Amino acid sequence: MRRLHWSATARLLGGLLCLSGAMALVVLLPTARAGDRDWMVGSTPKAVSDWQEQAQAADELLSCLGLTRQQARALLPLIEQSAVVHIEDYQSTAELHDELVPAFTDFARQDSLNEGFTPDVERRTAQLNHQAKLAQEEKARRLLALEDQATELLTPTQRVFVEEFHPNRQRSAPPVDARGAVRRHLQAAAAQAQREAQRDELTEAQRALRELERPMNPTVGRVGNLLLHPAAADPLCRLAGVEPTHTMRGAAQVLQQGTPAHPIDRHREQQARVRCLRTEINNWNLINGLHLSVEQIDRVTRVYDATRPALAELKSRGRGPDARRDLAAAVLELETAVEQVLNRGQREVLAEYKACLIPPKNLKDPVRVGQANDSSQLERFLTRARRLTPQRTDAAIDELLAKETEHVGPLPASEQQERRTLLRKTIEDARRLSDVDFAIQKGELAARIARRDRVRELKTEIAALTHDRGLPGPISRFILQPEFIEQLRIRGEQLRRGPLAAGR
Amino acid sequence: MSHEGLNRRAFLSALGYGVTRACLLGKRATWAQAAAVATPATSKPTRRVDHFEAFPDGSVACGVCPHACVLHDGEVGRCRARINRGGVHYALGYGNPCIVQVDPIEKLPINHFRPGARMLTISCGGCNLGCLYCQNWQQAQERPDQLKTFELSPREAVAAARKHKLDIIGFTYTEPIAFLEYARDIAVQAKETGIKIVVGTSAFVHPEPLLELARYADAFAITLKGFDDGFYQEVCGARLDPVLTAIKTLHERTRCWLEIINLVVPTYNDRMEDVSALARWVHAELGKDVPLHFARFVPLYKLTDLPRTAVPTLESACAVAREAGLRHVYTSNIAPHRDTNTYCDGCKTVVVERLGFKILSNNLRHGRCPICRRPIPGVWA
Ligand code: SF4
Numbered sequence: 001m002r003r004l005h006w007s008a009t010a011r012l013l014g015g016l017l018c019l020s021g022a023m024a025l026v027v028l029l030p031t032a033r034a035g036d037r038d039w040m041v042g043s044t045p046k047a048v049s050d051w052q053e054q055a056q057a058a059d060e061l062l063s064c065l066g067l068t069r070q071q072a073r074a075l076l077p078l079i080e081q082s083a084v085v086h087i088e089d090y091q092s093t094a095e096l097h098d099e100l101v102p103a104f105t106d107f108a109r110q111d112s113l114n115e116g117f118t119p120d121v122e123r124r125t126a127q128l129n130h131q132a133k134l135a136q137e138e139k140a141r142r143l144l145a146l147e148d149q150a151t152e153l154l155t156p157t158q159r160v161f162v163e164e165f166h167p168n169r170q171r172s173a174p175p176v177d178a179r180g181a182v183r184r185h186l187q188a189a190a191a192q193a194q195r196e197a198q199r200d201e202l203t204e205a206q207r208a209l210r211e212l213e214r215p216m217n218p219t220v221g222r223v224g225n226l227l228l229h230p231a232a233a234d235p236l237c238r239l240a241g242v243e244p245t246h247t248m249r250g251a252a253q254v255l256q257q258g259t260p261a262h263p264i265d266r267h268r269e270q271q272a273r274v275r276c277l278r279t280e281i282n283n284w285n286l287i288n289g290l291h292l293s294v295e296q297i298d299r300v301t302r303v304y305d306a307t308r309p310a311l312a313e314l315k316s317r318g319r320g321p322d323a324r325r326d327l328a329a330a331v332l333e334l335e336t337a338v339e340q341v342l343n344r345g346q347r348e349v350l351a352e353y354k355a356c357l358i359p360p361k362n363l364k365d366p367v368r369v370g371q372a373n374d375s376s377q378l379e380r381f382l383t384r385a386r387r388l389t390p391q392r393t394d395a396a397i398d399e400l401l402a403k404e405t406e407h408v409g410p411l412p413a414s415e416q417q418e419r420r421t422l423l424r425k426t427i428e429d430a431r432r433l434s435d436v437d438f439a440i441q442k443g444e445l446a447a448r449i450a451r452r453d454r455v456r457e458l459k460t461e462i463a464a465l466t467h468d469r470g471l472p473g474p475i476s477r478f479i480l481q482p483e484f485i486e487q488l489r490i491r492g493e494q495l496r497r498g499p500l501a502a503g504r
Numbered sequence: 505m506s507h508e509g510l511n512r513r514a515f516l517s518a519l520g521y522g523v524t525r526a527c528l529l530g531k532r533a534t535w536a537q538a539a540a541v542a543t544p545a546t547s548k549p550t551r552r553v554d555h556f557e558a559f560p561d562g563s564v565a566c567g568v569c570p571h572a573c574v575l576h577d578g579e580v581g582r583c584r585a586r587i588n589r590g591g592v593h594y595a596l597g598y599g600n601p602c603i604v605q606v607d608p609i610e611k612l613p614i615n616h617f618r619p620g621a622r623m624l625t626i627s628c629g630g631c632n633l634g635c636l637y638c639q640n641w642q643q644a645q646e647r648p649d650q651l652k653t654f655e656l657s658p659r660e661a662v663a664a665a666r667k668h669k670l671d672i673i674g675f676t677y678t679e680p681i682a683f684l685e686y687a688r689d690i691a692v693q694a695k696e697t698g699i700k701i702v703v704g705t706s707a708f709v710h711p712e713p714l715l716e717l718a719r720y721a722d723a724f725a726i727t728l729k730g731f732d733d734g735f736y737q738e739v740c741g742a743r744l745d746p747v748l749t750a751i752k753t754l755h756e757r758t759r760c761w762l763e764i765i766n767l768v769v770p771t772y773n774d775r776m777e778d779v780s781a782l783a784r785w786v787h788a789e790l791g792k793d794v795p796l797h798f799a800r801f802v803p804l805y806k807l808t809d810l811p812r813t814a815v816p817t818l819e820s821a822c823a824v825a826r827e828a829g830l831r832h833v834y835t836s837n838i839a840p841h842r843d844t845n846t847y848c849d850g851c852k853t854v855v856v857e858r859l860g861f862k863i864l865s866n867n868l869r870h871g872r873c874p875i876c877r878r879p880i881p882g883v884w885a
């Protein structure tokens with residue numbers, strides 16, 4: 001990630017303020033805000049509405065959180081740093097998106113042909129995707145660090161309140177007395193949480209999965225997203241009795257208008273394109289991996305088309321319990337109809353499917369879709385480890401454990417030693433074998449040390465529970481989506497045109 | 505290659521795949537030059553080749569495959585696996601396989617021979633073909649003595665299979681004809697212990713040496729690269745006729761189970777006329793019950809600028825082969841796909857359901873369809 005330093009940020013802000021000229025200055029003046037809003041709505045409706053929503057949420061949150069002036073003042077340096085993170089992130093993601101859009105477009109085009117990728121297109125996509133992931137992780141990492149500090153400044157009650165805060169919900173019933181609202185809200189939330197925890201295994205499994213996935217995909221919580229968002233700077237400054245800083249105002253400007261090089265309209269557009277392209281690529285990957293026949297495609301699209309009006313009608317009936325029950329029943333019926341179209345192999349592929357941008361390239365296995373669970377990595381590990389000295393073996397084990405943490409989540413502390421012992425013992429066993437015996441047994445040895453994939457287990461458990469309860473499963477999630485169905489129709493047409501036309 | 509093929513190639517190129525004929529021609533020259541290469545003195549040939557003629561000038565003429573290499577002292581053959589050392593023809597790599605591993609038998613691919621069985625795969629470096637799209641080029645296009653290898657005598661190979669309770673030994677990945685002497689000696693030992701032998705080969709070999717291996721083998725998965733001699737010569741560095749002769753020989757003179765594999769390379773051998781000719785030949789010469797697989801090409805080695813085979817092409821090839829009268833036609837190297845399953849020819853019931861190399865269900869009852877009781881050709885137990 002192109003990370004800007006403070007000096008660079010200052011330069012960027014300076015440049016921004018100069019280059020965007022009088023218009024920008026007008027926006028920065030609080031007195032000019034209302035008039036300018038009309039102008040901004042006209043040119044950047046989405047950005048402004050996003051910003052307004054954020055600002056509104058922050059206002060609401062701060063109005064009922066009961067922060068003291070001292071707390072507000074202590075939060076200001078953090079919001080200042082958060083503003084820097086947002087400005088830098090805007091700059092780097094805007095630049096990255098300019099590269100991602102053409103790269104993903106080429107990749108999606110080749111993916112739609114189901115004939116593999118040219119090496120340059122594949123390489124470029126992989127590189128940029130990796131860069132995007134790093135950028136996202138970097139932003140999350142920096143905001144999480146600020147979030148930790150901000151959380152420290154809140155009382156336990158305030159912390160829970162922020163975590164439970166839903167702007168829309170609060171909006172409908174604005175609290176008369178802030179502290180009373182906090183108390184009532186907390187009581188209700190605690191009771192609800194208790195009910196949910198007791199309610200069933202599904203909630204429990206979902207919670208466990210969230211916990212497990214959190215370290216793998218660090219996500220910023222509500223404190224970071226609401227309280228430390230640059231849109232919260234104004235109300236927080238008011239509370240603290242100070243003026244917003246230059247950086248805070250700069251962030252507000254960047255997030256509403258963009259930068260001269262990357263105006264907000266275009267940035268939003270690119271962002272949306274990247275999102276669509278990701279969905280399109282994931283869909284093609286699944287379509288390519290399922291190998292549906294023309295007949296199957298026709299049946300799936302027919303079922304979808306036939307039930308869509310009824311589903312739309314059910315959805316329009318709102319979110320009451322009856323409407324939700326009827327909708328779930330209809331979705332389940334639709335899922336069952338689609339499931340019957342798939343053969344056993346396709347059902348298995350779908351059940352195991354994990355969306356990923358670049359499909360695995362394991363030539364040993366013709367089932368190439370989603371993220372493969374490949375034991376050959378452990379075979380390679382053992383092949384290497386059995387030749388290492390005992391000192392280097394430990395380093396190799398550390399390396400493997402770190403990789404596993406990255407891919408399947410951290411191991412509970414209680415199991416870490418046990419796993420180390422198992423790895424050491426298996427490497428010892430591998431060492432004792434002759435080369436030929438090891439070559440023959442390496443698959444079994446790799447299976448012995450394959451780490452229990454709790455994420456996968458929980459997903460399977462959740463899928464089974466949701467299915468049993470008539471809740472939507474992977475068929476709804478992946479197949480019964482309008483974009484997927486549209487792409488499926490395109491594939492149907494390709495197949496109908498026959499071999500020469502299909503891919504060329 | 506036909507003009508139509510060229511036009512389609514040009515079309516493909518225009519679509520951005522960058523297939524240039526000039527580049528491929530350049531590459532074709534590469535393998536042809538590999539014919540006779542001087543060997544380093546460190547090589548340790550360990551067994552004489554059975555089929556060769558020695559000449560007074562110290563050269564030898566190899567009699568294993570139709571390349572008929574004539575080698576002077578120190579030269580290795582086109583397969584990179586045989587060497588003239590002091591006027592005697594030796595097999596390089598004998599007892600030194602570069603691959604020893606356990607695989608599902610479906611990997612060959614072979615679908616009508618003990619589905620779901622695991623086999624001990626053994627292969628040595630070298631190959632007497634030089635396919636530009638070689639799927640195992642790191643081993644097949646190398647000299648066996650220049651690879652990292654195992655020490656494994658035929659007796660030890662069989663003992664290893666027994667020790668690990670593997671009752672099939674398979675020779676695949678590289679070309680068993682390049683290590684025919686070793687394969688044959690393993691097969692002889694295996695026969696004594698009841699272990700089955702399956703061979704994945706391109707069958708560019710003279711009938712006699714082939715029969716010497718086949719005498720001890722149980723099944724062959726033969727890659728018939730195409731049905732056009734030009735394609736064989738241009739892309740594979742071999743010829744079609746000897747391959748057809750070898751396949752017929754196996755069919756007529758042995759009791760080995762046969763399956764034929766055709767790897768469909770976009771723009772090279774994917775014309776349906778050629779596919780049809782190939783299927784009709786299989787039907788006429790080998791019979792309607794011999795399974796025919798159409799395998800998906802994955803860009804590798806020197807044909808990395810080509811796309812993968814379009815799935816509809818493989819499906820059309822299957823349809824064409826069925827029209828030609830073949831009863832068991834498969835797609836391979838794609839999954840999940842309906843044409844990877846085995847169907848009863850009578851009632852069309854799925855008798856063996858596959859997902860890649862995995863058997864999802866085997867519903868056969870003593871080699872028969874569970875519904876209509878029709879026998880399904882193959883070796884099922
Ligand atoms: S087997 Fe090898 S050495 Fe013998 S003729 Fe064929 S390519 Fe030449």
